[in-house]
Structure formats: structure tokens, C-alpha cells
Amino acid sequence: MKKLKVIAFAMLMLAASKIQAQEKWITRNGKINFFSKTTAENIDANNNEVFSMIDEQKNQLAFQVLNTGFKFEKALMQEHFNENYMESSKFPKASFQGTITDPSKVNFNKDGIYQVVVAGNLTMHGVTKNLSIPAIIHVADKKISGESKFDIKLADYNITIPSVVAKQISENVTISVNCMYEPYSR
Amino acid sequence: MRIIVTAFLFLIAKATVAQDSLANILDNEVNQQLKTKKQYTYATFKGTQLVNSRTIETLGKHDLDFRVSHRFGDIGGEFGGEKSFFGLENSTDVKISFDYGVTNRLTAGISRSKGATAVRQLYEASLKYKLLRQTDNGGMPVTVTAFSNAVVSSMASNVKPNTPDHFNSFNDRMSFTNQLLIGRKFSDGFSLMIMPTYIHTNYVTHNDQNDIFAVGIGGRLKLTRRMALIADYYKVFRSTASTNNFKEIGLNFYNPLGAGIEFETGGHVFDFTFTNSTAILENQFIPYTTTSWKQWRFRWGFNLSRVFSLKKHK
Numbered sequence: 001m002k003k004l005k006v007i008a009f010a011m012l013m014l015a016a017s018k019i020q021a022q023e024k025w026i027t028r029n030g031k032i033n034f035f036s037k038t039t040a041e042n043i044d045a046n047n048n049e050v051f052s053m054i055d056e057q058k059n060q061l062a063f064q065v066l067n068t069g070f071k072f073e074k075a076l077m078q079e080h081f082n083e084n085y086m087e088s089s090k091f092p093k094a095s096f097q098g099t100i101t102d103p104s105k106v107n108f109n110k111d112g113i114y115q116v117v118v119a120g121n122l123t124m125h126g127v128t129k130n131l132s133i134p135a136i137i138h139v140a141d142k143k144i145s146g147e148s149k150f151d152i153k154l155a156d157y158n159i160t161i162p163s164v165v166a167k168q169i170s171e172n173v174t175i176s177v178n179c180m181y182e183p184y185s186r
Numbered sequence: 187m188r189i190i191v192t193a194f195l196f197l198i199a200k201a202t203v204a205q206d207s208l209a210n211i212l213d214n215e216v217n218q219q220l221k222t223k224k225q226y227t228y229a230t231f232k233g234t235q236l237v238n239s240r241t242i243e244t245l246g247k248h249d250l251d252f253r254v255s256h257r258f259g260d261i262g263g264e265f266g267g268e269k270s271f272f273g274l275e276n277s278t279d280v281k282i283s284f285d286y287g288v289t290n291r292l293t294a295g296i297s298r299s300k301g302a303t304a305v306r307q308l309y310e311a312s313l314k315y316k317l318l319r320q321t322d323n324g325g326m327p328v329t330v331t332a333f334s335n336a337v338v339s340s341m342a343s344n345v346k347p348n349t350p351d352h353f354n355s356f357n358d359r360m361s362f363t364n365q366l367l368i369g370r371k372f373s374d375g376f377s378l379m380i381m382p383t384y385i386h387t388n389y390v391t392h393n394d395q396n397d398i399f400a401v402g403i404g405g406r407l408k409l410t411r412r413m414a415l416i417a418d419y420y421k422v423f424r425s426t427a428s429t430n431n432f433k434e435i436g437l438n439f440y441n442p443l444g445a446g447i448e449f450e451t452g453g454h455v456f457d458f459t460f461t462n463s464t465a466i467l468e469n470q471f472i473p474y475t476t477t478s479w480k481q482w483r484f485r486w487g488f489n490l491s492r493v494f495s496l497k498k499h500k
Contacts, residue, residue: 075247
């Protein structure tokens, strides 16, 4: 009987921890915009199939996105993006994993708009770089959304622009992220 | 008791899963998407033309492709050599074309070419439609595109009867190509195409045939990110009777073979080619190539393409 009590207790503990472990949020249709601006041409692409998760217990964030999911204004741009620059068949996805640097700045259980900095690793085109990215987390009505905007330097990720198109493609591109999360459950 | 243990084990299992790192969960999610969502193969060929052949590729919606193709004179043989600067001072055919992407799968085109047989001054209208699209994640192994054109000659009719350019009516001026282009991107750097072809010429001379079948094969091998080797070849099935008839008057037909190097620079594609065929339109180079590689009767040529996006779409 004593044994049984121990087991029951352990079970309760586990159940409790399980509830805690459920404090994860996910989106499968987050949005990432890629924008390159030059005097000759603007390149604007959207991906509306961004996978992202937030673990509010560990203050962690993760993103994954398929390069082929970026839709461009021009069909040729999309082809060049995948074939010549991202080499999507070799490196099909880009990912980011980061941690909120100052967890005290955000309360996932209280409505509000929280400005945070997320530090972590961005991996694309086979190169991983450490980045600190400013982000805004919105908590409203038990829902979480996040947005961020930052610049990356293409050369940092071994993406080279041939001189003939250097006028059309900016060395730095602006990445905008916008995600609305739902509670994650398996 | 057993029930409790089972429940306990079950919970442990669930809890372990829930402990998975965010990255692992997302990995699974993305891999699932890669498996289930159709990933259409892109860039099987660069642009809508190989050396002589069309490719399975169609233009993007609202894209306009401006092309100039040129074939010079024989490098060697009777007409080549130093006196024509290895053919560079002659041009056997020139073609200027505009193709437009009506949808991502339908391309419509018009062209004008000089023409390399007795039939000259050619206007062409063409349609290309992508019937099937290869997928990277299984399901569809090939891309299949149908191509058809109608060509009309605007030249003055030859007064001499039984000549290829003796036209009694407007219909006599017309010829047609119908092709099925079946292509597959085998790897990042290698794509291949098989092209069953049917050509109909409304008016032909006595020895000739109105209908000709041919099967083409074409390939592209990427050398660097922006440079590729390209080649295409057609096996032409002309009847023995017709072949012999032409032989009697001293005319031999050869299968057209072209090879070249393709350069791509963001919107421009430049092909530097060698072909034994003199004409640029299928209607002529498939049935009427009379120059052979073996006699040094092949030539330099180029295809130049510039794609303009006329309308942005999201």
C-alpha cells in the first residue's frame, strides 16, 4: 500500500510537470519577409509557412523555414534565390534558436507588450552565426505573438553576389518576422 | 497495480516527448512538411531553349522573354575556312522572338526568322504548356511539356514548279511542329530531356514527305553555378524511299546535333553553340539538315535571352 502511495505521488508529480512542460507555443504559418533595397531594384519575398516555437519556461525561441517557401514578385528571382544564392537543394532550410537575454522583461501570463532581446544562432546556407536580435512579444487574451526586424549581411553566410548583378542586390537584407502562436500540445 | 504501473510508464513516455527541445520538435514538423507538401522541381533547365531544342521550361506569369539566335556559316569545307573567316562572315539563320508567360504553365510566342532552306522569311506563332511537373519529394518523376508551332513563309513564290518555295496557296506556305518534351532533373547539376516530335509541312516537292517523325534527346550539365554544358540531338525518321530519292540528286540528310556552353547572369542567358544544322526553327532543322559534322560543315552560333518581368505579382 505504501508502495502504491509512492507511485501515486510520483504520478501526480509527473502530471504536474507535464502541465508545466506544456507551456510551449507554436505556429506553423508564421511570416518572414525578406527585403533587399537598391536604387536599381527592390527584391521583396514572403514566406508564410514559418515554423516557430516559444518555450516560456526556458525563455527559448526557435524558428525553422524552408527556403523554397519564399515567394517572390518575379518567377526568375525565386529561381535564382533557390538555385544560385541559397542553394536550396543543398541547404533546404534556415533556422534560428535563441534565448531571451533578460527573462524578467517578459511575463507570458500577463497581457502586455514586451521589448526583449533574443540572442542565439542563425543558420542558413550552411553557415551559423551568433546574433542578438531585438523583438517585441505581445501577450493578449492568453495569446502570444511576436515580431522582429533586423538586417543580415549576405557575405556573412557565404552568399556571394556576382558583380554583374551587384547593382540589383543589396549587401544587407532586412528580415521581418511576424508570428502568432497557439498553445502547443502533442 | 498493473494498471497504475502502465499509466505511470505511459506518463513517463509522454513526459519525455514533451521534454523534447524546440529544435527537435520543429525539425519533425518541417520534415513532415517536406514529405507531405508537393515540392515542385525548379530550374531543370535554364531558360526555354537548349541548343537547337526548346526545353520543358515555361516562363513565369507575365514574364517576357526576348531572344536572338544566330547561326553562322560552315566552319570548314567548301564554304568555310579562312575565306569566310571560318564561317563568321556568313549567317545561315537568324531568329528574333518574343515569348510571354500567360500563366506559369502556358507560354505563347511569336518569332521571325530568316530561314535556312529554300523556304525563307518565316513567321512563327507558338504555344507551350506544362502538362506535368516533376516533384522533388516523390510522386512525379518527370516534367512533361507540350509544344506546338505554326510557321508561315512570306517570301515571293518561286515560279518554277516542284520547288520547295513554289506556293500555290497560303496553305502551301505553312508548316507545323508538335512536340512532347519529357524532362527530368536527375541532380542539381544534371538534367535530361526526351523529345518525341512530329513535323508536318503542307507543301513539299515530289521526293519529299509531308510528315516526319523524330525523337530528340537533350541534356544540361552544370559546370559551375552559372555555367553549363548543353547538347541536343535529333534522330530523324525519314523514309528510305525519300532518303534515296534525295541521294540521287546529290542531297544527303543528317541528324542535327548541337553542343554548347551556357552562361547565366541574373536574367540573361547566353548560349555559345556549335551545330551542324543551319536552321533555327524545328520545322527546318529537323527534316532538312544537309550539313554534316564529318565534313567540317558545322558552325558557331549563339542564343541570347533576356527576360523582363512585366507585372509584379505576389
